Amino acid sequence: MNPLAKDMRCRACDGSGLLMDDEEWRYTCTICGGSGELIAGKPIEQDGNFEVDEMNRTLE
Numbered sequence: 491m492n493p494l495a496k497d498m499r500c501r502a503c504d505g506s507g508l509l510m511d512d513e514e515w516r517y518t519c520t521i522c523g524g525s526g527e528l529i530a531g532k533p534i535e536q537d538g539n540f541e542v543d544e545m546n547r548t549l550e
Contacts, residue, residue, distance in 0.1 A: 498527045517548045 499505040500522035507524040508516045518524040541549040 498529060500526055500528050511547065515547050 500507075500519060502521040503509050503519035503526060505526040507519055507522065507526040509519050510516050519526070522528055543549055
């Protein structure tokens with residue numbers, strides 16, 4: 491990601507596109523959709539069709 495685009499960086503995942511839970515499982519950021527960027531005017535699209543395990547962690 492361009493360092494000048496810091497204001498466009500997703501704050502939830504800090505631009506990595508991944509989130510980590512307390513057990514260090516990594517999963518796609520649900521805020522930016524894994525892109526790492528939030529663009530003004532672009533709607534946040536979430537894919538509601540994903541599988542979870544018994545602990546409610548997403549499976550990839």
